[in-house]
Amino acid sequence: RxxxxxxxxxxxxxxxxxxxxxxxxxxxxxxxxxxxxxxxxxxxxxxxxxxxxxxxxxxxxRKFNWAPEIKAIAIIPDFVVPTANARNVLPQSYSREDVVFNLQRAALLPAALGSSPPDPDMIFLAMQDKVHQPYRKTLIPGLTEILQFMTPATQPGLLGICLSGAGPTILALATERFTEIADRIIAQFASNGISCQWKLLEPAHDGATVAYN
Structure with missing residues (x-):
């Protein structure tokens, strides 16, 4: 489902x-x-x-536009967060204010990511969340600090940052300085005794394909 x-x-x-x-x-x-x-x-x-x-x-x-300047940095910590644990820390209900906060940003984010050149301030704010990240930070040491200090104002090239799904992978969107961004996030995890690997990714626009020999 x-x-x-x-x-x-x-x-x-x-x-x-x-x-x-x-x-x-x-x-x-x-x-x-x-x-x-x-x-x-x-x-x-x-x-x-x-x-x-x-x-x-x-x-x-619906397929949305994706600005060609934007690449995804996936920071992959060397530990696992079981999906059941990630779901169990979520509350049974949310305040109206928190739901409205997320809906407003979810409505804006597709347009922001499809606009060229990308607007760092708009994308960063549109990737803010009050539905799952505040609750899952207890499962991912360093997440709170990473989300606080990694901003377009403190890191040139950065557009936005979030927890990827249930975690623990961190997703950062950027237009440049990819290694520098990855190194800063990895250093924060390292201060909590966690090693990481990272990958630079772009959308696979073709989707599933069938190859005939």
């Missing part, structure tokens, strides 16, 4: 999605033996159980 991941993998680029309201039977968990799905020798066993038909037309997607 993650159309954001599926659409980005299939279509590539900078993609927004949403799910329609689904029927209870469409969201019910369905399981069949792997031996029914996998080919021999791992599978190929006829259990008589057939894979369920997937629901059709369950959502929509």
């Amino acid at each position: 993650h159309p954001d991941n599926v659409a980005a993998s299939l279509f590539g680029g900078f993609v927004g999605t949403y799910l329609n309201e689904l029927k209870p039977e469409d969201v019910a968990r369905k399981e069949i033996p792997l031996s029914e799905v996998l080919p021999a020798p791992a599978g190929g066993v006829d259990t008589g159980i057939r894979p369920p038909e997937p629901p059709m037309a369950i959502g929509h997607y």
Whole structure:
């Protein structure tokens, strides 16, 4: 039930999605033996159980523009935050003010990332969050400090910074000085005894492709 991941993998680029309201039977968990799905020798066993038909037309997607100057720096700490733990620290409810704060920025961010030349102040503020980062900082040593001291005003080339998904990877968007930005974030993690690796990434605009020999 993650159309954001599926659409980005299939279509590539900078993609927004949403799910329609689904029927209870469409969201019910369905399981069949792997031996029914996998080919021999791992599978190929006829259990008589057939894979369920997937629901059709369950959502929509839209590809947004991505300014060509923007690259993504992924800082990957050498530890794991289990998804269950990352979800458990989130509150059961949010204040109206915090929800409005995030919705305003989510509405602006696609336009900001598609504008060339990029506006650092707009992108930085549009990447602010009150829904998950304040709660997940307890799971990621150094996150609070990184989000506080890494700004366009203190780091030339930086556009915005956030926790990537549930973490612990940090995502920084930038137009230049990529190594310098990565080194500063890695140094903060190192002060907490955490080693990291980093990668410089760009959107894969082609999405899934089929190659024929």
